[in-house]
Amino acid sequence: xxxxxxxxxxxxxxxxxTKEDKMLHLALEQSIGRCFYLAWDAFGERGYRITQILLxxxxxxxxxxxxxxMLIIDCPDLVSYWHIVSNIPQLGNRLERxxxxxxxxxxxxxxxxxxxxxxxxxxxxxxxWL
Numbered sequence: 361x362x363x364x365x366x367x368x369x370x371x372x373x374x375x376x377x378t379k380e381d382k383m384l385h386l387a388l389e390q391s392i393g394r395c396f397y398l399a400w401d402a403f404g405e406r407g408y409r410i411t412q413i414l415l416x417x418x419x420x421x422x423x424x425x426x427x428x429x430m431l432i433i434d435c436p437d438l439v440s441y442w443h444i445v446s447n448i449p450q451l452g453n454r455l456e457r458x459x460x461x462x463x464x465x466x467x468x469x470x471x472x473x474x475x476x477x478x479x480x481x482x483x484x485x486x487x488x489w490l
Contacts, residue, residue, distance in 0.1 A: 385424070392429065392458055393422040399454055411450050414443050429459040434467045441468045445476055452483040 374381065397415065419434040431451065435441035444451075444466050455462045465477040 389422055389424055392424070393420075396422060396431070396454060396458065399457070411447050414440065414447060418444060427461060429455070429462040431455055431462065431464045432467070433465070435469060437469055438472060441466065441472075448478060449483055452478070452480040456480040 397412065415433070417440055418436065421432055423430050423432060433444055435444055448464060448466075451464055452462075455464065460481065462480045463477060464480070465475050467475045
């Protein structure tokens, strides 16, 4: 039996997703993205500011499905891609504050390879590999 069947009707997901639901979901993603980006300013350390500058040189956004928060980064060139991938531990550290199930997906420039994807819970093993 589903866990949802024990919930009162007001706590169940809607039967149909409305335009307003979609707008609220988009606003939530944008708000999380803004908080994620501004969190780098709060620390004022040189390494964190560099990561914020790296992000501002790429197209990035945060998206969320029913179970995962995902940071998507689209790098304009291979140098940016290499710098972003080298900063995965710092990105994961900040993203994990929003969700322990979060993932990071980094796209290289078009035609230059496959996207790199990692869950924040996998970053400690990745850090050891670097």
